[in-house]
Amino acid sequence: MAESLTTPEKLMVAAIDFGTTFSGYAFAFRNDYIKDPLKINGNQWTMGSQAGVSLKTSTCVLFDSKGEFAAFGTDAEDKYIELALNEEHHDWYYFRRFKMMLYNNQSLDRDLEIEDDEGKKMPAMKVFSTCIRYLRQHMTDSWSSRLLDIQDDEIQWVLTVPAIWTDSAKQFMREAAFRAGITSNLLIALEPEAASIYCKHLPVNKRAGNSKVNLDSFSVGTKYLVLDAGGGTIDITVQEVQAGGRLREVYKANGGNWGGTRVDEAFMEFLRDVVGEGVMNRFRSECRADYVSLCRDFEIKKRTIKPEMDQKITFKIPIAINEFYQEMKGRSLRENSEGSKYGHRIAWIGDKLRVDSEIAKGLFKVTCDSIVEHVYMILQQSEVANTETILMVGGFSESPMLRAAVMDRFPDKRVIIPNESGLSVLKGAVLFGFNTTVIASRICKYTYGISVRGDFRPGIDPEEKKVLVRGRLLCEDRFSKHAEVGQSIALDEATPEQTYRPSEPDQTKVALKVYVTESLDPEYVDDEGCTYLGSLTVDMPDITDGLKRVIGVQMTFGGTELAVNARNVKTNEVTTASLDFLNHEM
The missing domain is CATH 2.60.34.10 (Substrate Binding Domain Of DNAk; Chain A, domain 1)
Known part of the structure; x- marks a missing residue:
């Protein structure tokens, strides 16, 4: 059955996925959507000083000493590291992972200020709107480079937000987008819904098998739980397939702040436990470049940690931590680790920290436990009875540790994980822009x-x-x-x-x-x-x-x-x- 188009006069849909950890954009033309809904264009972001490319870039923004925009994404990380190495960063403003402010703050207002990594304040509206403006401009520049002549009134814009956000947070993002130059034709898409819409079109692998399943093949009345695991928040909804492939929400959107950044926090807490609060505070304060690099390195490393690992796992740790420790404690970290509570389960070798696999896997425990127990609570509700499928999307769903935690906790459920789980929200937002009526009702x-x-x-x-x-x-x-x-x-x-x-x-x-x-x-x-x-x-x-x-x-x-x-x-x-x-x- 053909889908109705809510914006037939719009030449294209352009979506911005503004995430806690990573952000990106995607767009599609109406003619392409009609022929092949999955023909969605994105951007290949370079990983800054690191090798490789990605369809998303880090949600980091840098302002100069006058409060003027300087860089976004991995470019902002690289520039800030360079400034810090030359001790020229102190009067600059560096913001990272600030989206969670909209979730944590229950009394949002337009004049709210947020702190950068060193505690310097700037209006939150300015920070958010600057990031959206950069992504919008980057996208429109890519159109121009392709010699595409697209007018503003021919574009349907879509901006993603977590479904568990308050009405205040949604309005804040809409006004930030307005200040960023998106003054009309803007839709707000709820992240787990967008991911679900994308997966309706995408053949995805079931767990532990090679067979393919498509959400569109679900029969009318089928219920499934969408677990959208992002960097900051976990967004959960339960939907039921309706006639014509439309979706009805059967349990109110809910979740919490148990995203992938909680694992990062657990890692930093582990380091504080090993070297001491004073050493870590001094390291973060005096070695900003090394601190940013440490955060970067762990973001990549944590994706490689798997449940089946039984050998020691190596983390690259800036040598400055060892130097500060020796200066403040009078002995080396290698000497200390032998007599610490961790004993032979950790070992320092130069700028490497080797830890037992159980310690590394333990960094995920609190976060994964919180998620699976919340999912379990939802599955006990009468409204979601007979829900047999869990759809895992979002960047954190790419973690082998979280995948295993969900599969182990719910062995009787069918767990579906799309190959591009981290892009499901972004690409689904484009599809939502073409057809908002796919969601029949909400709770x-x-x-x-x-x-x-x-x-x-x-x-x-x-x-x-x-x-x-x-x-x-x-x-x-x-x-x-x-x-x-x-x-x-x-x-x-x-x-x-x-x-x-x-x-x-x-x-x-x-x-x-x-x-x-x-x-x-x-x-x-x-x-x-x-x-x-x-x-x-x-x-x-x-x-x-x-x-x-x-x-x-x-x-x-x-x-x-x-x-x-x-x-x-x-x-x-x-x-x-x-x-x-x-x-x-x-």
């Missing part, structure tokens, strides 16, 4: 509501919420529910309309406060677990009827981003309404 992650005043109920409402307004006793902070957690909402489906009145007769705008919670039926917006999300502003320019004016508000939750519609109930005219989740002045 609401929260209960959404608006703070209102309602008639005070003696003996039920708290006395401290009682206010007298124009002779009426009202209760403040009542939670007016628009959607509830776990609710299945079809694509572009609007929830039932709720009506609101102005509090003053001459008001031309009404600002409504939006709250979220994981509770099903909160009574008040300050109940435990309720969180202020942002404001909903509705225009009411006609003040003729004063306090009798009524505005009907509908929220649409079925898309990747929350949308709102508002109308004048008396005239039935649609009025302007806008959501702002990046202003936390209450």
Whole structure:
């Protein structure tokens, strides 16, 4: 069955996958998509000073002492290392793996600042938008080099975000893209959904066998769990195949910060345990070039660690760590290791640290355990009963250690791992740009509501919420529910309309406060677990009827981003309404 195209007038779709560890872009032309959906173009990034090429580059950005953009990706790493070797890096700004800030920060706003690797601050919006602008420009330059004349209005842009991100984080990324020059035709794609869409088209290997399976061959009603393991976050959804190959989400998107960078943190913690906190702090502070190189080397090395390894594993360690240790402790690391708690399980040889395979594999334990136990918890839910397939995507899914952990924990499940699991999100985002209707419905992650005043109920409402307004006793902070957690909402489906009145007769705008919670039926917006999300502003320019004016508000939750519609109930005219989740002045 032919797929419908949501943007038939667009010549091409261009997608940017902005990852915690690696980022990249891809694009495809509409005519190619119709003939072969998998004909997707990318960029061959060089690995900087290291050998090889990749379809993604490091998510690192460098600014000079004036705060001007200097380099992105492995170019930024190489330039920063060069500066550090010459002790010229101190007033430059070097950011790496900063995307997780949007996951960890529960009160995002436009003026938020983030710290670089040495603690110097810069507006987060500037850092994110600069990176997106670089990727956008790099892509458009590649078109020009091919003598392709493509106008902005002929492009459908797609930007990926984790499905577990908040509405605030999604809006932050949209505004960063706007500042980066993507001022229209922008879709936000949820990463595990994009990966699932890509795998619908891709014949993929089943575990331990050579037989091929294609998600499009799944029968209607088949459920499968998408495990999107990235550098920063683990994103999990459960989808069910519908008639016509569309997908219905059956369990709300969830996950946590157990991505591949947690393994990096475990490695650094291991080194601190071996050489001491003081030595590592001094090394990181005084030897920035070596520290960046150490991080780079481990990123590559960790991909080679496998469950079946039983020989010692060698890590390249900058000689400065040994020198600092000898200076601060009065003995060499080789001498110390013989009497340490690790004993003969580790050995220092020049700039090499050799460790028993069990120690190296142990660096993955906490991360892998967290992931598989979370997957196990999801598979116990009644909504996902009879889910027999796990689809592993994302860069961290390329780790043999994580693959083995999933297969060992779920021997009765069919585990599918596409050959290009690290590119599934990026290429799937392109496919999503051509056909957004492939996702039939999504599960609401929260209960959404608006703070209102309602008639005070003696003996039920708290006395401290009682206010007298124009002779009426009202209760403040009542939670007016628009959607509830776990609710299945079809694509572009609007929830039932709720009506609101102005509090003053001459008001031309009404600002409504939006709250979220994981509770099903909160009574008040300050109940435990309720969180202020942002404001909903509705225009009411006609003040003729004063306090009798009524505005009907509908929220649409079925898309990747929350949308709102508002109308004048008396005239039935649609009025302007806008959501702002990046202003936390209450």
